[in-house]
Amino acid sequence: MDTMRDRFAPVVSRLLDEDPRVAVVLAAIGTDGFAGATRRHPDRVVDVGIREQLLIGAAAGLALTGLRPVVHTFASFLVERPFEQVKLDLGHQEAGAVLVSAAASFDWPAGGYTHMAPGDVALLDTLDGWTVHVPGHPDEAETLLRHAVAAGDDKVYVRLSVQANGQALPVDGERFRTVREGRSGVVVAVGPMLDAVLAATEGLDVTVLYATTVRPFDGAALRRATEAGGTDVVLVEPYLAGTSTAAANDALSDVPHRLLGLGVGRRELRRYGRLEEHVAAHGLDARSLRERIAGFLGAAVRV
C-alpha cells in the first residue's frame, strides 16, 4: 500500500493544475514529487530552501495576495520550529494556509527524537481557529487534502503518517463516524489508531467512534454516543496522550462522566528501532489498548 505522503504531491499537483489560487511552499523536503508541477507552474511552487521561518512567513504573504498556500515539511519543522510564525503570520494576520506535515509522532524511529512531533496537535490547540485533519488511510488523506485546500481561507493542518488502517472509510472533513455500537463505554479512535482500537475492543460492549477531523472537535457526536453508550469515554490518539481530553470534557460538561486519554507518552523514549516497537512502548498496540480500555471501563464492558 502506498503511504499518505505518497498521495500528497500527486493530489496537490492536480489541484495546482485545476485552481490558479493554489500555491505550494516547500523547504527542501518533498520537492521531488513536485518536479512536474514546478515546470508547469514555476511561480506557484516555491522551495525556500532549509528556512522554516521563511516557509511560514512567505506562505502568509502569498495568502495576503489572495493565493491559497499549501505548506509542507516534517511536523517538527512545520509546526514546532516556526511556531511564532504560525501564531502571528497566519493567526494574527488572519491569513489562511494549509499546513501538511509528514513524519507524525514517530514515523521514523531510527531517526530519533529530532524528527518526532507527538506534540504538534496539542501545540496548535493553543491557537484559535485551526481545523485539524488526521487521516487514517491514504484514500482518506486524499479526500481530506482536497477538503483542506477547498476550505476558503481557513487555517487547516493535515497530519500525514505512515501509520494507517487497512481499509479506508468515507470521511467528510467534519464529523466523527460511528463504527461500532455498545452500551458500556465510548471509545474515540483518531485516524491511524482505528484498526488497533477495533482489535482491542473486539467482544467488548462499547461504541467506537472514528475521528479523522479532530478540530473542531465533534462534541455533538460524542454527546450522542454517550446517550446509549454511557458516559465513560476513552480517547485513543496517535499523538500526545490527553490532547483532546479538554475538548471531550467540554462536550460532556453538564453530565457526570469519566475520561481516559490514551496516546503517545510525554517522556522522551530515547530509543531508535521500528515503528511497531514505539507503538508498543507507548501502549498503543491492540493488546495494551485492550488492557487499558477494559481496565478503565470495568467488568460491565465484557459481554
Added chain:
Amino acid sequence: MTDATRTSTYTHADLPGLMGLMTGDEKHGPAATSTLDVVWVLYDRVLRVSPEGRDAPGRDRFLLSKGHGPMAYYAVLAAKGFVPVEWLPGFGSYDSPLGHHPDRTLVPGAEIGSGSLGHGLPIAVGTALGLRAQGLDEPRVWTLVGDAELDEGSNHEAIAFAGPAGLDRLHTVVVDNSSARYARPGGIAARFEAAGWSALTVDGRDHEALYTAFTAPHPGRPHVVVARVEPKSA
C-alpha cells in the same frame, strides 16, 4: 471623520503636531521619530496606494515590520487620510484601534500587524511571490525594518532567499539608528549585497536623498535602502 480635502493638505511640517496628539508632547525621542522621514517620503512620493484603493490588487504594499514606536506611521496614515485624525488622541487605549504595535485588522491601510520583530520581511517575500504568481508585475512591495531587528534569523532567511530568487519587486528600507548589538560599520548593506541585492546607504533625514535611493533602478534584483539616522542612544 476628516474629509479628503482637509487630509490632502497635511504636509511634513504637520507630522510633529499629529504625533503630539498621540503622546501629548510635541517633542519625541529618537525611537519614535527615527522612521518619520522614511515613512513620509514613501507615502508622499513613492508608494502608489490611496485610502480609496487600499484593497486594490494592483496597489503598492508597505509592510511596517518594525512595529515598535508606530506613532510616526500612524501620523503619516492620518496625514494621508487612511485613518481619521480624530483617532490619534486615543492611542493605546482600550477603545482605540491604534495600539503600541499596529494590528492590520484594526488599522485601515496597515498591510500587516507587527511588533514581534523579524516577521515583516519574510511576509514581504511571500507577498512579492504571490503578486508575481498572479502576473501583477506593477505593484512594488516595501518593508521597513530596524537595524537591530535585522539580527533576527528570520530576516537572514528572507534576505538570503530573495536575492537569488530575483524578487525585483521587493524593497526593504532599514532604518539604522545604530541600535544593533555587535554591529559592524557598513555591515548592513554588505550583508544584503552578498545575497545579491541592490543596496544604497543614505542620510535618513534627507528627503531628496531618500527619494533618489527609493526610486533607483535595480533590474532583476531586490533593493535595499539603508537610511541612517542619529543613534538611538544619542
